[in-house]
Amino acid sequence: MITGEFVRLRSIRRDDLPVLSAWFDDPETMRLWGMPTPLSTEDQFEQDLAGRFRRFDDAGYFMVELMNGTPIGRIEYERLDPQARSAEAMILIGAPDSRGHGYGTDAMVALLRYLFHQRNLHRVALSVIAWNERAIRCYLKVGFVVEGRLRDDLFFDGAYHDQFLMSILRHEFDARWDAGIPETGATVVSDR
Numbered sequence: 001m002i003t004g005e006f007v008r009l010r011s012i013r014r015d016d017l018p019v020l021s022a023w024f025d026d027p028e029t030m031r032l033w034g035m036p037t038p039l040s041t042e043d044q045f046e047q048d049l050a051g052r053f054r055r056f057d058d059a060g061y062f063m064v065e066l067m068n069g070t071p072i073g074r075i076e077y078e079r080l081d082p083q084a085r086s087a088e089a090m091i092l093i094g095a096p097d098s099r100g101h102g103y104g105t106d107a108m109v110a111l112l113r114y115l116f117h118q119r120n121l122h123r124v125a126l127s128v129i130a131w132n133e134r135a136i137r138c139y140l141k142v143g144f145v146v147e148g149r150l151r152d153d154l155f156f157d158g159a160y161h162d163q164f165l166m167s168i169l170r171h172e173f174d175a176r177w178d179a180g181i182p183e184t185g186a187t188v189v190s191d192r
Contacts, residue, residue, distance in 0.1 A: 004110035006067065061076045073098065
């Protein structure tokens, strides 16, 4: 388990499927994540997650939960490249009443600390839909830097949408978070 100041990250379990499915069935949640609502059956959803669990050496999928055990989102990394020491991160705060309280920032800091200090990565990247100002503010606060803009990269809800590409390097993360700017209590309890 990976812990932050306000949240902890734990591996996704089979009993999380109803919660995850409800988040993915919510059009507003999917719009914020830059995706159309998936039209998939519960069996397809379960098969997709089962396939992801088998790839923990190059990817990790975690539930974001409050310290009291309430699941509020999902965070993950994929495309871990051991030679380049890089990966891509994604986060979804699925519980609407948990958005805007700093939980996403805390979860991202905790995941980055794990990736940089336990997996020895050098760079973590992500993409974010250009109009998702709350997510962009979160990533900038964490220390991500905008590297570019993908014009008309996504199509959903009948329109094309731009995405920003962002990344953070280990020395940038360490200078901001491990030098105590700002304070955080994120720690890695274990890697599973």
